[in-house]
Amino acid sequence: MKPTHIEHIGIAVKDLQASIKFYENILGLKCYAVEEVQDQKVKTAFFKVGQTKIELLESTEPDGPIAKFIENKGEGIHHIAFAVDDVEASLKEMESKGVQLIDKQPRKGAEEMSIAFLHPKSTGGVLIELCE
Amino acid sequence: MKPTHIEHIGIAVKDLQASIKFYENILGLKCYAVEEVQDQKVKTAFFKVGQTKIELLESTEPDGPIAKFIENKGEGIHHIAFAVDDVEASLKEMESKGVQLIDKQPRKGAEEMSIAFLHPKSTGGVLIELCE
Numbered sequence: 292m293k294p295t296h297i298e299h300i301g302i303a304v305k306d307l308q309a310s311i312k313f314y315e316n317i318l319g320l321k322c323y324a325v326e327e328v329q330d331q332k333v334k335t336a337f338f339k340v341g342q343t344k345i346e347l348l349e350s351t352e353p354d355g356p357i358a359k360f361i362e363n364k365g366e367g368i369h370h371i372a373f374a375v376d377d378v379e380a381s382l383k384e385m386e387s388k389g390v391q392l393i394d395k396q397p398r399k400g401a402e403e404m405s406i407a408f409l410h411p412k413s414t415g416g417v418l419i420e421l422c423e
Numbered sequence: 424m425k426p427t428h429i430e431h432i433g434i435a436v437k438d439l440q441a442s443i444k445f446y447e448n449i450l451g452l453k454c455y456a457v458e459e460v461q462d463q464k465v466k467t468a469f470f471k472v473g474q475t476k477i478e479l480l481e482s483t484e485p486d487g488p489i490a491k492f493i494e495n496k497g498e499g500i501h502h503i504a505f506a507v508d509d510v511e512a513s514l515k516e517m518e519s520k521g522v523q524l525i526d527k528q529p530r531k532g533a534e535e536m537s538i539a540f541l542h543p544k545s546t547g548g549v550l551i552e553l554c555e
Contacts, residue, residue, distance in 0.1 A: 294451065296474060296475065300432065300503060317517070317520050317522060318426065318505070319426065340426050341429060343474070366547045367548035368548075415434070415436055415442055
């Protein structure tokens with residue numbers, strides 16, 4: 292695998308609108324898209340910072356993965372997404388190297404991207420997403 | 424404040440050498456520097472991914488901030504560093520906007536950078552570093 296850049300950093304928030312205001316008015320970033328990803332039970336907001344995006348994630352369901360994350364750990368950084376040329380090939384490589392996968396096959400994420408998650412148990416506690 | 428890019432993502436690890444091997448052999452990144460920052464009681468390892476660096480952080484002391492972080496939350500993503508043109512001016516702006524600061528004045532971080540941290544209490548649980 293050869294990640295080309297950090298595609299985005301996912302941040303779990305309780306209140307998307309309040310957080311958008313913070314990132315715009317305090318940190319000086321500009322929200323360019325808000326999108327619901329039903330599959331993930333989240334509403335997302337995107338900001339561009341150089342080559343990388345900040346993706347804010349608010350749960351749309353009390354039992355969604357982001358709701359559970361906030362329940363356990365509080366609001367904060369949720370995952371890092373590496374941009375790779377070929378998610379499917381990268382997943383095969385990761386599996387062959389003994390990395391535990393959350394997604395055995397790529398699936399559709401926000402912004403029409405092909406994505407897959409690696410399990411934080413085999414990545415030193417970091418939830419890693421691969422994006423193509 | 425106008426962050427230009429994500430300067431780095433800080434990741435707390437228990438064993439720097441083992442983690443370097445994981446990032447190199449599994450994720451396909453290349454460690455280009457290992458540096459001790461005595462002030463922070465950490466040994467750091469740097470990897471470049473596009474415009475952004477991954478900074479692995481191992482505590483050099485049992486009472487260091489990274490040791491305490493791992494004790495409370497386990498290994499994982501510790502902070503995001505935004506590159507800004509002027510850390511001192513940005514700190515003043517953040518303070519005037521009601522953001523709680525960890526560092527009232529910039530100090531010297533790894534790679535000879537001028538850095539300062541904002542308190543996660545006023546940034547939605549995200550430990551944010553400003554770097555110049």
